[in-house]
Amino acid sequence: MTSEATLGRFREYMVGPSRFMTLLSCFELGIIDRLRATPGLTADKLGAAVGAKPDAVEQLLHLLVKEGFVALDEKSGGYSLDALAEVPELDLRRALTYMNMIKVVALRQFFYLTDSVRTGSLVGLKELYGAEGTLYGAVAEHRDLRESWATLMDTVTAHIDPWFFGNIDVPAGAQVLDLAGNTGLGAIHTYQHKTSPGLRVTTFDLPEKEQDALENFRSHGLEEHLSFIGGNVFDEIPKGFDIVLIKHFLDMFDRDDVFRILSGVNASLEVGGQVNIMVPVYPEDIRDTDNYNVDFFPAFFIGATMGQGGPQKLSVYQSWLEECGFEVTKAITKSAAEIPPDVIPVQAILCATKVR
């Protein structure tokens, strides 16, 4: 790679934040919706419609014209959707949900990334919200964080849970523990996807989640089959279960904490007991350009949500499971072809059996 090519990449990086917000702002202002409804509007008319100076509308739209997202008719000065007209609305909404989460949860916090790395804590969350601890605590207190975060997580869960349950085995009548199962959505999905006589799913999470979880169980009419145990995964994990599920969780922690969690799960199971994990993974060859996880998750986990953490390669999780007394029986990564091209996380499933 020549020095010129490297410096050219630096320029790509430099315009990353401005590109991101210019695009998102065109949606936030309502410019794209207006153009969808009325193609051919000029900057003057768009400005009047969305409450912005036409000069600013024209400035922002330059980038969207450059990208071919929007077309400008030079003669009339009228704008219309170009490539954006072809994107199905559901796809667009998914992408915008992710972009909004990145803006609200991460953009400003990234300013403090270096301090967050040095302290292992979320300096940005402290500076901007006065919040100690992690994003998952702060979302309880701050509506803007909660709404952008929860909306995204619901979208992600809806898209990925069917794939997870289609790939794991839950024998009839199994006793299942959903580790760090939040307010019970994972337990509900487990029951819905894997119903069998005698199946019981228990959500394990911090005691303050119990009320919401029980209410969720009742509102789905599943209170007979689902239950909640309050506790902390770093203390003791409840015994008496055949299967433990760990979804969207291990990637939040550094190696030492992942080992504490996996060892705790091992201690809670009998030999032959199983753990099923879903987690985003880095590609085995980190230089794989199709995988965007390393472009996003390190800064996101260390700088905006946990002050630590980040995914690993599938092979790393595999060897960590083995070190913690499991035999891995399945390890698959979702293929790029199955993931919409705007979606960053590349998820994997690891199934493992306790052997010692």
Next chain:
Amino acid sequence: MTSEATLGRFREYMVGPSRFMTLLSCFELGIIDRLRATPGLTADKLGAAVGAKPDAVEQLLHLLVKEGFVALDEKSGGYSLDALAEVPELDLRRALTYMNMIKVVALRQFFYLTDSVRTGSLVGLKELYGAEGTLYGAVAEHRDLRESWATLMDTVTAHIDPWFFGNIDVPAGAQVLDLAGNTGLGAIHTYQHKTSPGLRVTTFDLPEKEQDALENFRSHGLEEHLSFIGGNVFDEIPKGFDIVLIKHFLDMFDRDDVFRILSGVNASLEVGGQVNIMVPVYPEDIRDTDNYNVDFFPAFFIGATMGQGGPQKLSVYQSWLEECGFEVTKAITKSAAEIPPDVIPVQAILCATKVR
């Protein structure tokens, strides 16, 4: 452009902020300097050296390995500079100066871009610094903004002024006015590049710049040839000059304000008087992928420095000059080949003579 391609571009945009800060943070932490001094350090050793957990060092470096900036020897776990080793230090320092300015001045403020567009004011600067007005006012009060901004502007000026003065004509003994000339650096450069018997250069800017400007003139031993007039370009522009210079200024304003400035300059000159302008420009075909000005400046001016403004195409400035009573005698854009590949602004020079 297919829907898939559009969504893929959205993903590129989504990872813009995290990529930007991950790369910059590796420099801020001192990881790159350590690797330059001692190739082959592991994440453990790097972590100990820079005061960060090895897990976090490894997470951040994944992206630099993906980019080929840094190499990882899988066997030893040792990192060394790859493409980054080839980049001359001066080039790297220039790029990092720009990146630091983007981080300090723009990254957090971009969060408020939509509100800034709607209000035509810098909502981010208000929220984050309690500052009213523009960045150029705020830099006087806030050291972090001033240092990141001034360091960049000095770098930019040092690189671009020789090109400007090499392309404009300043006849012997001319009386020159440097419009919005700040604390006199432009006047000093003008004198140094265009020395002639009787040449006099006057900096015109807000009265509070006078002391610093006069001191700069004295420290360069040029106080005989340079002077300062305090005032506001939107009130009256001083008369009695043959040539007016307008550098790094017109791009800060929307059309109506640019017209007020150009009309004011026209009123200040006799017929035959000249104006020489340097300003970044958008390409005539906005879809030109070599030019990154539309990727950066709209968000930067509207969201982080002025609450308005942004460059125009060369042809637009040309027609605005003509509408304001000038005949354009020269209009050139710096060729991409002359601009280092990390540098965003593509500058142009417009020379014009008052004809009415």
